[in-house]
Amino acid sequence: MPRPPALPRSDWVLRSPPSASMERIEAWFQGNAYAMHRHDTYAIGRTLAGVQSFHYRRGRRDSLAGSTLVLHPDEAHDGQAGTDEGFRYRMVYVEPALIQDILGGSALPFLEGGITNDPAISAAAEALLQGVHDVVEPLEQGDALAQLAHALAAATGGVGTRRAKAKGDYQAARRARDYLQAHANRVVALDELEAATGRDRWSLSHDFRMFYGTSPYRYLTMRRLDALRRLLLAGLSLADAAQDAGFADQSHMTRHFLKTFGITPGRWLQVIGHAPRR
Known part of the structure; x- marks a missing residue:
């Protein structure tokens, strides 16, 4: 039986334009990809090839091709290839506010483990994890988000599609x-x-x-980092983008960028959009 063609060996990340509080990426990494970091969104992913390994909640996880990842907001994790062959994956970052708009004031669903085979969650992820160049219509995205929110609620202790109201304002x-x-x-x-x-x-x-x-300050910092990435992609220098986004200086921005994304802003600019031609 002929072997499939070798996957590309240089690291790359393709990113769709963020829209409606969501961001989609597809990436390939050989070896270490991200240092320990945390962001204020749900990270919903699908491993496409290889073994996607990461440390999450005091343990190592290994996601194989076809597995679905669900990482909760503000939970520290890293990322690396589990074998010498590297790994390829897609990820969609969903703001918790979108989940709250659907669940209407329930505590955010928390799924232990980081990897799931739940069929309802996998189906919702499939609809959201289309290629970064694929067009996802607003109604299609809304349906998938509703399916995801209810599937997460049901898998984490909800009754049907409803959960008890959380004690808070x-x-x-x-x-x-x-x-x-x-x-x-x-x-x-x-x-x-x-x-x-x-x-x-x-x-x-x-x-x-x-x-x-997440905390109010982490939320504020993430909005600054969102603005920063837009400014960097528009061609601003690291120093100017940091100032315009609201950081005290470039060093202040770089510390937060690394803690949030697991790579430096310079490294992020190197890999973003550098996928090989198909």
Whole structure:
């Protein structure tokens, strides 16, 4: 039986334009891909080839071709090839706010383990994990997101498609999110956020993490990093992009970039969009 053609050996990442609080990528890595990092989105993935290995919640996970990955917001993880052959995968990053819009104030579903064979979750992931150049229509994306949210809720203790309401102030957390999104390019004081939401800072911090999976400051930092990546792809220097995105300086930005994405901004610029021609 003839062997399949060898996969490309140079690292690359293809990225679709972010839309509606989602981002899709397809990537190939040989060896180590990402250092330990965490982001404020769900990371829903599918291994396409090779063995995709990562450390997650105090253990090593090995995802084989066809497996579905579900990484919870703000959970540290890394990424590397499990064998010498390298690995190829697709990933979609889903803001918890989209899941909250569907579940309406429930605690975010948390799936242990990072890898699942749940058929409902796999089907929803299949609809979301199309090629980065494929057109995903708004209604198609909305249907897939609803399917994913309900499948995650059912797999993590929900009854049918409904879960018990969480104990917290969802509306205050939502006001905080909107305020932070509108003011991400500057420093936001705690008393300012309290005034905008009508909630004391400690209760608000608890509520925000319950409903959006991260802290208010991490959410603010992620919005700055989103802006930064757009500026870098538009051709700005690292220093200018860091300043325009709201970071204190380039060093401040680089520390947060590495902690969030597992690679430096310079390395990210090297691999982004460099997939071989088909």
